[in-house]
Amino acid sequence: MTDQRAHGFGAGAAAGDTGAAGNAGSTERLSTRETAALLGVKPETVYAYVSRGQLSSVRAPGGRGSTFDADEVRALARRTGRREAPPTGEADLAFRTGITLIDQDRYYYRGVDAGELALNHGYEEVAEWLWTGELRPGVRFSAPAHALTAARQAAAALPAHSGTTDLLRVAVIAASAADPLRFDLSPASVLDAARGLIPTLVGALPPATGAPGGTAPSSAAPAGDGPAGAGPGIAARLWPALTARPADPASLAALDTALALLIDHDLAASTLAVRVAASAHAHPYAVVSAGLGALEGPLHGAASGLAHRMLREVVERGGAAPVVANHLRAGARVPGLGHRLYSGEDPRARVLFTLLEDVPEAAPALAAARDVVSTAARQVPLHANVDLALAVLSVSMGMPAEAGETVFAVARTAGWIAHALEEYAERPLRLRPRGRYTGPPPPQELPSPVTPSTSAGGAGNAR
Template identity: 50%
Template sequence: MAERLTTQQVAEQLGVKVETVYAYASRGQLSSERAPGGKGSTFDAREVAELAARGRRAPVRPAPGEAPAAALWGSEPVTVRTGLTLIENGRLYYRGRDAVELASRCGFEAAIGWLWGLGADAPVELRVPPATAEALARAAAALPDGIRLPDRLRISATVAAALDPLRFDLRERTVHAAGAALIAGMVEALPRTAPDPGPDASLAARLWSRLATAAPTPEALSCLDRALVLLIDHELAVSTVAARLAASARAHPYAVVSAGLGATDGPLHGAASPLAHRMLAEVLADGAVPVVSDYLRTGRPIPGLGHRLYPEGDPRAVALLDAVRRLDGGAAVVAAVADVEAAAGPAGRPELRANIDLALAAMALTAGLPAEAGEVVFAVARTPGWLAHAVEEYHEEPLRMRARAGYVGPRPQA
């Protein structure tokens, strides 16, 4: 019989608390059996020795303010160090500058320049080369009717990559140039539904012409620009982790963006806004109480409420809803958001306050944009953030975030 260790013995051998031992077991890193007599658990000494040899402490739940860690090849967990974005005391900062303040003063192009470390007065020119624009237009025209706009974004990244013979040049300046063209190309690949604002218009104006059916008011365009800035980066969100993993394998910037876009397709991340849009539209038609009650009765989470990184509420949502309130009809939509918060539960609970997904839905409903507009805005806005993280990762050791599995399948036959 293999030697068995008690929980206390395992904790002493690994140098961890007893609670951590049980956390290892719950995640499949150690297999446990009930001790004789049914009191406590025992563990395979060989598994414990292997875990100790790897020097791998499982990141069960990061401490407050601690960055998530990724496991290396058989060594200590690595903290992903970044000089881009900080979330602290309920606020969001880009390179030390408050994101809400930046969004109130700068457009999207200037915010990209700031995030990319080019300076406070270095807006990035977002232009797509004519040959690439023509190829993207041909690819878009070949797609069947009914293709969702977020799917068109993913296709455009693939087409743009195929047209760039220098895509494997990972020097920072080249990545920035490719990224600026890609961001513009993603918008260029969307069908135009409103008057063309012209080639010298801001990216927000060009994106508006792909989402709306009429020209924007100055207030509406400013609101969209603010949304883009507020979403440009968010530390190690799931799509950013996917992007950094791709960059760790030295994938080119287009592939990095494709990895990020793939992660945004889930309803728990970038695709959360359309769900909030549908719910808020129902609230505007039928009132908050019956709609929220139906969600609660059927056990469905109410979309667009709460964010675990903001214990006092999402500051991005507050800033964007303030801009929405100033649009024609915006006051009624923002009031509906407040009604949702009130109907969801007692006041003062941060998990029942609007997050950025619900704020995007409020913007889209007020401006008459389609339900998927929030998802498109999220993806376009986050692209420069993914590229900034890629530049950081290109300077790190390759493949440093290769995780190790906690195998729970059948053991090999002797």
């Protein structure tokens, strides 16, 4: 909470806490996540109920999040027609993982605070920690020349209007085809492929419009693993693909930290897709392709683009009020606010906001983000999430709206590999759920064929 007050984010976050201890109808208390699950809504909707007086809440012990009276929540569920969530074993897919823990508005990589890791170590170092449990100071990943050439050629063959995710997806396929050892699923082979794939993806991206030199630094001449100073890291190689502006040390540090913060976040949709592919023993390139496919959804990786466009409009209009009002009037969520796993501010956003305060060019976008949070808090007490923090970086550095998604995809590739390594060690094809059939009861008669004269647009429709 100290950081939130210091930086002005999450203003009014406690507005929904009505101090309803005296109104409790039972001794059973539910957390925000449990309340949201029982009501069948998102956590931010729970706080909307509080702000409207339909629910009461009290601070949880220690001041982390809120708790709700179970009887009151169930009564609201009955009034709103919501059905209680089925037992956990029926509704959720949960399995062992030693990679990331999200708890009490913080998250940890192998038990170590992820924010502290990202602030003190570069993206490659944090990736190695997740993969191996070993910290290798100054490690650098290198792109195999043949894979990089194939990836660039494949990306260059796409239409000019193709997005960054399109480029990354074909780059993965090209790199896969260039690696005859891709079917070797031993940990050493998978890690070797991962250390080559990530810089290959970055090197396949064209430079941003107006970027000097026409290529990202060191993409064509990969640096090998080695001590600090052996070559630029992934952040430095990615920067020219995101913006034509030169990178100053503070901005580059913010990008490197963002990459490290985004490596993994438990079982997000793309990570679940990765685990399913790995359960079928798909090779690491196919696993990453599965992750990229899920990431492209507007409710996952593409969410950062919505926050970018919103924040840019706030900066241009000089205030958040009309922009937030337009979103609320349209019945749409305000981008960059709220996260189903955190009752307070997204810890990834908190770290990035702190770093961006050292970037003078980020001051207008940072002020605009604060304005968005405080303005929206008058209606629903939501906190900033990492999409809003990425938007501050992308808007202030003249990056396109899809820059956040690009950062997300490159960063998360390392996390997907970590999950694939875990899944390869499990029983194959264990992630095979059973469907609950809701179609017509069998046996049904054979369907009658549709003839051209009766089908829409068929040959019988002569004009």
